Amino acid sequence: xxxxxxxxxxxxxxxxxxxxxxxxxxxxxxxxxxxxxxxxxxxxxxxxxxxxxxxxxxxxxxxxxxxxxxxxxxxxxxxxxxxxxxxxxxxxxxxxxxxxxxxxxxxxxxxxxxxxxxxxxxxxxxxxxxxxxxxxxxxxxxxxxxxxxxxxxxxxxxxxxxxxxxxxxxxxxxxxxxxxxxxxxxxxxxxxxxxxxxxxxxxxxxxxxxxxxxxxxxxxxxxxxxxxxxxxxxxxxxxxxxxx
Amino acid sequence: xxxxxxxxxxxxxxxxxxxxxxxxxxxxxxxxxxxxxxxxxxxxxxxxxxxxxxxxxxxxxxxxxxxxxxxxxxxxxxxxxxxxxxxxxxxxxxxxxxxxxxxxxxxxxxxxxxxxxxxxxxxxxxxxxxxxxxxxxxxxxxxxxxxxxxxxxxxxxxxxxxxxxxxxxxxxxxxxxxxxxxxxxxxxxxxxxxxxxxxxxxxxxxxxxxxxxxxxxxxxxxxxxxxxxxxxxxxxxxxxxxxxxxxxxxxxxxxxxxxxxxxxxxxxxxxxxxxxxxxxxxxxxxxxxxxxxxxxxxxxxxxxxxxxxxxxxxxxxxxxxxxxxxxxxxxxxxxxxxxxxxxxxxxxxxxxxxxx
Numbered sequence: 322x323x324x325x326x327x328x329x330x331x332x333x334x335x336x337x338x339x340x341x342x343x344x345x346x347x348x349x350x351x352x353x354x355x356x357x358x359x360x361x362x363x364x365x366x367x368x369x370x371x372x373x374x375x376x377x378x379x380x381x382x383x384x385x386x387x388x389x390x391x392x393x394x395x396x397x398x399x400x401x402x403x404x405x406x407x408x409x410x411x412x413x414x415x416x417x418x419x420x421x422x423x424x425x426x427x428x429x430x431x432x433x434x435x436x437x438x439x440x441x442x443x444x445x446x447x448x449x450x451x452x453x454x455x456x457x458x459x460x461x462x463x464x465x466x467x468x469x470x471x472x473x474x475x476x477x478x479x480x481x482x483x484x485x486x487x488x489x490x491x492x493x494x495x496x497x498x499x500x501x502x503x504x505x506x507x508x509x510x511x512x513x514x515x516x517x518x519x520x521x522x523x524x525x526x527x528x529x530x531x532x533x534x535x536x537x538x539x540x541x542x543x544x545x546x547x548x549x550x551x552x553x554x555x556x557x558x559x560x561x562x563x564x565x
Numbered sequence: 566x567x568x569x570x571x572x573x574x575x576x577x578x579x580x581x582x583x584x585x586x587x588x589x590x591x592x593x594x595x596x597x598x599x600x601x602x603x604x605x606x607x608x609x610x611x612x613x614x615x616x617x618x619x620x621x622x623x624x625x626x627x628x629x630x631x632x633x634x635x636x637x638x639x640x641x642x643x644x645x646x647x648x649x650x651x652x653x654x655x656x657x658x659x660x661x662x663x664x665x666x667x668x669x670x671x672x673x674x675x676x677x678x679x680x681x682x683x684x685x686x687x688x689x690x691x692x693x694x695x696x697x698x699x700x701x702x703x704x705x706x707x708x709x710x711x712x713x714x715x716x717x718x719x720x721x722x723x724x725x726x727x728x729x730x731x732x733x734x735x736x737x738x739x740x741x742x743x744x745x746x747x748x749x750x751x752x753x754x755x756x757x758x759x760x761x762x763x764x765x766x767x768x769x770x771x772x773x774x775x776x777x778x779x780x781x782x783x784x785x786x787x788x789x790x791x792x793x794x795x796x797x798x799x800x801x802x803x804x805x806x807x808x809x810x811x812x813x814x815x816x817x818x819x820x821x822x823x824x825x826x827x828x829x830x831x832x833x834x835x836x837x838x839x840x841x842x843x844x845x846x847x848x849x850x851x852x853x854x855x856x857x858x859x860x861x862x863x864x865x866x867x868x869x870x871x872x873x874x875x876x877x878x879x880x881x882x883x884x885x886x887x888x889x890x891x892x893x894x895x896x897x898x899x900x901x902x903x904x905x906x907x908x909x910x911x912x913x914x915x916x917x918x919x920x921x
Contacts, residue, residue, distance in 0.1 A: 442614065442694040443740040450698055451711045451739045457698040459818050460691040492820070541820050 350415040350513045354408035357520045361408050370524040373531045375471035380408035382465040383434050389425035405447040422511050425502045433464030433495030436488040465551050474535035481531045485547045487540025494548035498555050514558035525553035594618035602756040608679035615744045620731040625749025630906040645672045651835035669810050671846035674839040676755040686828045686844040689818045694743035755834050758895040777889025780882050788830045799827040800869040803862030825867050834893045855883050
């Protein structure tokens with residue numbers, strides 16, 4: 322095993338040297354989570370568009386297939402990893418090394434897990450089913466998991482729980498997010514700041530009232546509506562000037 | 566002086582290299598080839614991602630029979646999947662879970678899993694490695710949270726050793742747990758029934774068996790396709806919905822009303838010992854199943870075209886079919902000590918009652 326690793330490392334070093342620059346830039350993508358402009362956190366009370374008061378308990382999602390699109394239309398794969406992010410523990414960050422950002426004009430991120438991965442048995446790391454972002458009985462990943470409590474929820478414990486997943490047509494729920502490539506690049510470090518405005522889950526494209534839909538725990542039409550809304554949650558981070 | 570130092574370092578390095586090469590050699594798990602019985606299709610399980618090894622199989626077998634996988638340490642996989650019933654829940658229509666809960670389906674027999682493209686009666690699980698997560702994480706079955714199980718295993722010295730022997734280092738994670746259990750389950754190949762011996766030219770059918778085979782090929786084999794005795798499709802066989810269980814079968818997975826009350830075609834190998842029958846265990850005997858096919862089935866729009874009408878089966882034909890189905894019993898599989906709980910000889914008698 323050890324020798325195998327050593328050899329692999331050597332090979333990587335050699336081929337890396339021969340091929341030049343690949344994998345040299347380190348990227349850091351930070352996502353700041355909000356609800357109606359206020360930082361998202363566990364013990365705060367928020368109101369959605371429909372006047373439903375809610376507390377958050379879980380807010381986790383996958384980012385994958387991070388790509389750059391160049392001015393000439395070429396797509397560069399920046400990272401083929403899957404990252405599990407948490408919106409309730411302060412700014413969430415993704416770090417990886419990838420090819421140079423020179424010439425990239427937009428950034429594309431898949432919200433969710435790659436369809437192929439859903440058929441390949443058990444994964445490790447962020448994709449380990451032990452992370453709780455997985456359905457066994459109808460095999461597939463939960464791309465986005467949002468849960469909390471609200472008096473509007475007609476369920477035990479007034480819980481609402483949106484497990485957004487499903488990769489088989491017609492109920493596909495992974496989404497491609499596109500952002501202008503606005504990065505802070507110093508030498509070989511590229512930093513990108515995004516924001517997530519979670520109130521949009523309830524109203525961005527489809528009206529989701531907790532009173533009407535308190536749970537989504539399987540692939541299907543509701544998961545698709547929620548996925549459409551979740552895709553609108555993300556945008557470039559615009560630091561707000563403090564309110565007067 | 567300087568030269569001597571360099572030599573020292575070089576020879577030290579060389580020794581270290583040799584030692585680690587020896588260690589690598591020593592710890593490499595012993596490969597076990599997977600034999601495909603003559604005339605059978607290629608398995609669908611990807612053995613390249615999880616090559617069978619003696620150590621991996623042994624670990625899987627230990628895990629399969631260890632109650633450590635359940636929350637209140639009362640159940641192992643082997644409690645519901647028992648060898649004398651071809652690894653089904655012998656004599657129980659619905660499997661009993663942790664804290665006396667009853668799960669809503671009949672535990673299927675387990676064998677020839679390397680050929681099975683999807684698991685559960687509704688096909689909802691798409692990879693064998695994942696199957697153990699269903700009972701370990703479902704409230705109706707083992708109930709234990711996966712992380713708790715992993716912690717219990719990690720604290721256990723002999724499991725750390727066994728994982729190291731099987732996978733090269735003592736890391737215990739979900740993936741390795743699944744792979745080890747799969748390795749054991751993949752060895753559960755049933756290919757040595759009287760039927761197989763006849764097909765290999767080592768035995769001959771009696772007349773009733775031969776007539777039974779002819780009826781089978783005509784009326785049953787489209788769905789229960791030899792040599793695996795299933796085509797792994799999902800079909801509505803005209804079984805009415807159990808109002809208490811409310812199980813819509815394949816439709817639970819696809820959401821399509823066309824799949825209402827469709828269930829995976831079960832293999833019929835070892836069928837004489839794997840009673841009760843049907844996804845909810847509603848048939849207590851083969852006779853109940855025959856009565857269903859010839860009398861009781863209720864055709865609805867989703868019912869398979871082959872079963873729009875009840876099957877014409879005389880008592881005489883049923884006798885012959887039964888003789889044929891009997892030839893599918895694989896005694897060497899049912900009594901193979903390699904499949905029994907580790908360190909335990911095969912028990913020939915089923916426990917009278919397995920309730921507690």
